[in-house]
Amino acid sequence: MQLSPLVDPGADLTDEEVRRYARHLILPEVGRQGQRRLKNARVLMVGAGGLGSPGLLYLAAAGVGTIGIIDFDVVDESNLHRQVIHRTGDIGRAKVESAAEAVARVNPLVQVIRHAERLDATTAPGIIEGYDLVVDGTDNFPTRYLVNDVCGLLGKPHVWASIFRFDGQLSVFWAGRGPCYRCLFPTPPPPGAVPSCAEGGVLGVLPGLLGTAQANEAIKLIVGMGDPLVGRVAIHDSLRATWQEIGVRADPRCALCGESPTVTEPIDYVAFCAGPAVATDEGPLPEVSPRELAALLVSDERVTLVDVREPHEREINRIDRAIGVPKGLFETGEAWAILPDGPLIVHCKSGARSAQVLRTLTAAGREARHLAGGIDAWIEEIQPDLARY
Missing domain, CATH: 3.40.50.720 (NAD(P)-binding Rossmann-like Domain)
Structure with a gap:
């Protein structure tokens, strides 16, 4: 034109x-x-x-x-x-x-x-x-x-x-x-x-x-x-x-x-x-702060921390005790065979992907929360020596 x-x-x-x-x-x-x-x-x-x-x-x-x-x-x-x-x-x-x-x-x-x-x-x-x-x-x-x-x-x-x-x-x-x-x-x-x-x-x-x-x-x-x-x-x-x-x-x-x-x-x-607000009986997505997570990882062995990032991201940094289950496996259904029983806390880099996974978990009836701010917040408050990306 x-x-x-x-x-x-x-x-x-x-x-x-x-x-x-x-x-x-x-x-x-x-x-x-x-x-x-x-x-x-x-x-x-x-x-x-x-x-x-x-x-x-x-x-x-x-x-x-x-x-x-x-x-x-x-x-x-x-x-x-x-x-x-x-x-x-x-x-x-x-x-x-x-x-x-x-x-x-x-x-x-x-x-x-x-x-x-x-x-x-x-x-x-x-x-x-x-x-x-x-x-x-x-x-x-x-x-x-x-x-x-x-x-x-x-x-x-x-x-x-x-x-x-x-x-x-x-x-x-x-x-x-x-x-x-x-x-x-x-x-x-x-x-x-x-x-x-x-x-x-x-x-x-x-x-x-x-x-x-x-x-x-x-x-x-x-x-x-x-x-x-x-x-x-x-x-x-x-x-x-x-x-x-x-x-x-x-x-x-x-x-x-x-x-x-x-x-x-x-x-x-x-x-x-x-987007439009959606009223639910559950209210806001359940989350934990980095300090709350740090305390839980010490005091509650039943809790499983699930890292939903990609494997190449986990090579850059990771939180001890976290198991890697990429977000894509929740979308294909393969994650269910990997997840252990008991309460789950999921995390990603900044919280966006973990929020999506959390919705999937709660819809399936699993007891789960996610880490507010992801591993970025964890590094900021708990482990500043971890590599950032």
């Missing part, structure tokens, strides 16, 4: 800019006018992580005049294998500061606006309104729906990508000119149904591929060249080195951009993605 340029040309290029962007200027599809559009563009990057890292570097190198970075997190050592905008010396620093400095090193002609805060329904409209387009580099469903809805309400496009393990997806959502994110995903998945990268892992180079592709789509929109991914989703399999594409149409029943929209302002996205 050929689209008109998103941004008007800015001031003429200086001699320094002509030298810096010379290889752009000799491309007929970009040229001096296109580079002036890039110079005049204002792009907001939501998230300075795996996707945001290459996206920010390439947008800056391309000469996007103003780049906003919003992120409330700090750099962790486990980020470094994929979040290449940060360095070892940045561990513990605010990501927005580390990323802004990296952008300035790449191109000092770019103005960087730091938003060291969490994007939510209150702050998002005021922030996003000041930009021409948004690049969504987030990894959680509440923020994805938030970005989509606010961009749709403001009439702005956003470039979306999602990554998990070895696979990635990419599209441009623009309510009114094509489908929005809600047209493709009308409702979020049940909590815990889609593991995060922290739970399932991600190949380090994968966000580099997808984040760079996001920058490419943003540049195409700004300049008005090529065929942006509006109405199409690109799907990448890094193990097979393949790209596939599926078409997506605007849904006339869409809550945001359909014929009778019900989303007319930002909502509570955490509650929306948590």
